[in-house]
Amino acid sequence: MKVAFVTGSSRGIGRAVADLLTENGYAVVYSGTRPDRPSDLAAERDYIACDVADPKAREKAFAHILHTYRRLDLFVSNAGVAPLQRRDILETDEESFDRVMSINLKGAFFMCQAAARMMLETRQAGDTPRMVIVSSMSAYTSSTSRGEYCVSKAGLSMTAKLFADRLAGEGIPVFEVRPGIIDTDMTRVVHEKYDRLIAEGLLPVPRFGTPRDVANVVLACASGLLDYSAGQVLNADGGFDLRRL
Secondary structure (H helix, E strand, O other): OOEEEEOOOOOHHHHHHHHHHHHOOOEEEEEEOOOOOOOOOOOOOEEEEOOOOOHHHHHHHHHHHHHHHOOOOEEEEOOOOOOOOOOOOOOOOHHHHHHHHHHHHHHHHHHHHHHHHHHHHHOOOOOOOEEEEEOOHHHOOOOOOOHHHHHHHHHHHHHHHHHHHHHHOOOOOEEEEEEOOEOOHHHHOOHHHHHHHHHOOOOOOOOOEOHHHHHHHHHHHHOOOOHHHOOOEEEEOOOHHHOOO
16 A cells, blocks of 8 residues: 655645545545644544654654655645734744744755655655645745745745756656645635635636645646656646736
């Protein structure tokens, strides 16, 4: 059985990804920052608390996977946060900037590093481990009320390129998946704004995306059908990236 590790999978996009991978035969390690498993997560599913910004938590998570499964076939870097308060970039403070960057970028970078090392050390002949980095349309879209988030996602996009470049020759395809406007807790505070923009024609596909929409794209990356396209960006954004006139 193939083993997948999905960060930030206690809810939202990560949960949808982990559930879909489970449905497709993976032994999935769910994770989140809460110390106890989510109450709605079945007892037979594996859960480990992992704050990706904490080096000791990262080490503990991968030690658990190595001890329990002795392999890692798919790593999905999904954990991320928005600023606690939306502020104009002229008002952004260092505390908020450091918090967002430590989780969304620094934590993700070193989780990918640890995952890559484990894949290289544990894979068997014929195995093709894969990595998927979930970033955001904010990697290239300006939102001046949450600049630290945009900067973190732009850096995460480069992280995906770097790992794709480094690992392609090792036979480990790496992909970047960019969600657009997805109906999650993160977008709930601006739901009315996005409803209006969508109604006014912002998206060629005129609706909010769902976590399952993003999960489907991650599953496509995991399928092996895209391996010769390693390093590619796959948009799960209702066509936002078309930048139409």
